[in-house]
Amino acid sequence: MSYLLLRTLTKKQEVDSIIRDTIDKVLVLRFGRSPDQACLLLDDVLAKSAREVSKFASIALVDIDSEDIQVYIKYFDISLIPSTVFFFNAHHMKMDSGTADHTKWVGVFRQKQDFIDVVEAIFRGAMKGKLIVNCPLPPDRIPKYQLLYKDI
Template sequence: MGSVVLPTLRRKREVDTAIRDTLDKVLVLRFGRASDAACLQLDDVLAKASWDISKFATVALVDMDSEEIQVYVDYFDITLVPAIIFFFNAHHMKMDSGTPDHTKWIGSFSSKQDFIDVVEAVFRGAMKGKLIVSCPLPPERIPRFQLLFKDV
């Protein structure tokens, strides 16, 4: 459902333009695959919340299978999907959610309201000039994952 409602970016130029041209709003980029069940569940949450957050955020889906997008996949070290990256006025916004990786949100949200709360926290922090914000969700609603490092 989300893929029908939300724009899908398949080229590097489209992602660059979205990051550069989204001003005074949070840009939410969901990196994933349309065929992945977890991505479809997250897309449904994003689509349902997109109207509620439209005054302060824009949501777009990024197709990881596209060859041109691999530059971003490598740069942000996206190995687990779905992964969400936040931007505000072309600045990468980070979130301290108690996980080892602050650069992106990995996994889905349990509800539409959780997603809205996270985006609102990013927006409020960005408006105060912060580049990293604290996650407003309780720890039991934050997806957990185990990072594996190569050659360590």
């Protein structure tokens, strides 16, 4: 239940505002459903890491069942949950983790340190002006998934 410490966003205006107002920190947005088992595992990792990354990152949860959020679901092509999207100074940060999709992290971080390492790598890259960074985790700790394409 430690995920209750994290802010949950249910309106497009809330997401717009947090993206726009988070300055000089990595913004971590977890898209998912709170009752989903995988989301609960990820939320636990995020909540346990929140204090340790608080100097260089902010974390928020986005409820994908909210009607108002659907514009972001379509924009980021959130078809698998949980999906985690990163921003820095209102710029979408991408990460090359060896998967087909660099725009988001799909799945659960296996341990707290994995999440901290990823956020720190994004922060360091963003401070150097990069919009895409390499994933610092070894390939065996990166979740594997199959991309599904609609209407093909």
